[in-house]
Every structure is written in C-alpha cells, then in structure tokens.
Amino acid sequence: MPVKRSSRTALDDVSASTEKAGPTRPRLDPELIVATGLELAATGATTISVRELGARLGADPTAIYRHFRSKDDLMRALLDEVTLRAVQSVDIPAEDWRGRLRAMAGATLDLYSEYPAVGAEATILTTHGPGELGAIELMLQAFTTAGLSGADVVRHYALLASHVLSTAAGIARARAERADGEVDGPWFDEPPLADPRVYPRIAEHTVALASLRDRELFFLGVDQILDSAARAAG
Template structure:
C-alpha cells in the first residue's frame, strides 16, 4: 500500500467517500506517480486515480498545471539540498553532492525534471540550492560578481544536463535500473570516413562516452574555474 493510500485509509489509491485534498497530499501523490511510471509526462488522469479524486479537483489547490509543476520541481530541489552532507568548508564536495543528488532526483522523476529548464519555482527548495552554491563559491574566495557568475554557470549545467539525461532515460527505457549504462551518444555514429575522417578516427572513444560521467566532469570544470581565478588572484 502506498503512502498516499495509507493516509487516506483506502487501497491502490482509491478511497471511498469524499477525498479531502490539500497541496501537500497532491504533491506527495504526484511524486509517487512520477517515480513509479518514470514517463516523460505527468498525466492528471493518473494523478487523479492515485488520489481517488476527479483530476480537475487538483486545480482547486493549484492555479494551473504550471503552478503544480513548479511545486513539484521545488520539492526535488529541496530533496537534493537536504541530501548534501559535506560540511560548508568542503565547498567543492558540497557542489559535487548537490549535482549528484539533483541528477538522482531528476532521473527518478523525469516528468518533473522535464520542466527544469523552463520553470523558475521561486520556492524554498530553489532558494536553498542557490544559497548553497553562492556560499560555496564565496568560501572558495570569489568576490560577489565571481560567485554569481560561477553559480549561474553551474546551475545552468546542472539543470540542463540533468534534465536532459532524465528525459533521455525515460524515453529509452524507463524501467531500466538507475545503475544501468547510460551512453552519451545513442548508437554508433555511422559517418562516411571519406567525408568525416575525424569521426571515424574517434568512433570508439565517442561510443564510450557516458552521460553521468560527462555531467560530473562539467561540474568539476566550473569548480576548477573558481579555483584558478582565486589562485591567480593570490599568486
């Protein structure tokens, strides 16, 4: 029995009697549906079945679907921040952990991750993530302008690449294990070596690229950029 059905006293998401909905219950149910289906889209009908309510009743508690998706995305941001365990003085590791846990949450909830690059939640989860990144780059020794620039670079990288990985994973094989290989390039590059000799020369290396490894390399590149700037300034 799911957490939602336990709270309401029913089974399989269906309950007798009138359903008393609130934002917290809807968010909890939507996260469960997104995790279980692993699809690239969250359907109101599936959410209504889980809640045992008419799907239209959801929007008595959220202005529209965008408002609901903002709340869901903000909860994923909050979960990623809460999972960070490195102390503030280990700023590099805090940023790496934030990136790793964001990718985990996005891959687990791809229908919500799909909105990451088009929605700004303005919620506490988003604010906590921004605060963590700005604090980390400030502790690195960057001034306010440098901290903001590196936050923007890292945030853009995390949101865009993690959401892209999540969507690709959902569209290819949503039921596969999160530990399954995740190639960066889907299939071999069938280029004519006479016209594209460099592709032919590097075909094995291109096929070996793994999206999660590249994701973390991008995170490390932003961290290393901050370190170089501070080192050059103090040299």
C-alpha cells in the same frame, strides 16, 4: 418503552449507510497532491497527467485546481520539492565547498532521473520556492567559501546552475525514453557511423565517442566549473 438495539445492529446500520453513500474521497491538500504526483513521476512517466493524478488520488481531476491554479503551478510545486530534497541531502561540512557542490549536483541528477517528468521541467520553470532558494543559497555560499567575491561568485553560480539543470534534465528525459531505464546511459544512442573519406575525424574517434557516458560527462562539466572557480580564487 422503545427497545434498545444492540451496538452490533447500530454498527451494521452505519456500515450499510456508508456503502450506500459510496467510498469516501480523500481530503485533498497541496502536500498530498505533491506526494502523489511524485509517486506518479517515479513510475518513469515522461509527463504528469492531471487526469491520472486525480485517479491515483481517488478524486475528480478538477479538484486539483482548487489547490494549484494551473498545470504549471503543480509542476513548480513538484520541481521545488525535488530540489528541496537535493538540498537537504547535502551533509558535507561547509568548508568543503567543492564537495558540497558536487554532492548537490549529484543529488540533483539522481532525483531528476528518479522523477524524469519533473526533472525535465527544470529548464523551463522557475519555482521561487524554498527548494530553489535553498539551492541558490547553497551554491552562492560555496563559491564564497572558495574565495570568490562579487561578480565571480554570481558568474560561477550561473555556470554551474545552467550546466546541472540542463544536463540533468536531458539525462532524465533520455532515461525515461529508454526501454531499460538506465540512469547512466551512453551519450550517443548509437555510435556515429560515417564514411571515413568524408568524415575522417568521426571515423578516427568512433570508438571513443561510443564509449561516452551521461554521468561521466555530467561530472566532467561540474569539475571544469569548480576548477575554474579555484583558479579565479587564486
């Protein structure tokens, strides 16, 4: 009759077998890859390296391409997740159309600055995902609530989207490249110094130019577009 081994001995055998086989790699899925990609982006990296992403996941980088056909597809998924978070953060009542649009713009700027490698892609990638579609719907609805109709709705949406995406992406990129990582940095890295005999207007406004800040100019552009919408609505 065989001797029954203790459960401790059996567990020791399993543990030894596991150690011999090496560490278990995580089961990859798009959600885990995106979440880990955003963790990498949050370090302030200016680009997302698939090799580094694979290392963080404890997986061969080629495994990522089983879920995303290309690096662009991966970046689209990351960008759409960031955009979705911006949309979901807007909790202002629908009737306050201006407040909703400013909140959406501000959330986009903050999230692009938090994930600069992702935000920097906003000017070149279109995601067609729920985040992007939700952002478009929110802006179109807000301008409709403002009293615009037809082509005016679409034109003001395009103006606001272009300003928010391009300016927020530029600020995010500049933040990633600055040593201090400051979100609201100066518009000019260094004050524009010029010979007043040749460039009198630059000399006249040097102090004011040096005092310009990224965030202030971002919202100045947003408010100009929203003021235009209010005037067009009568």
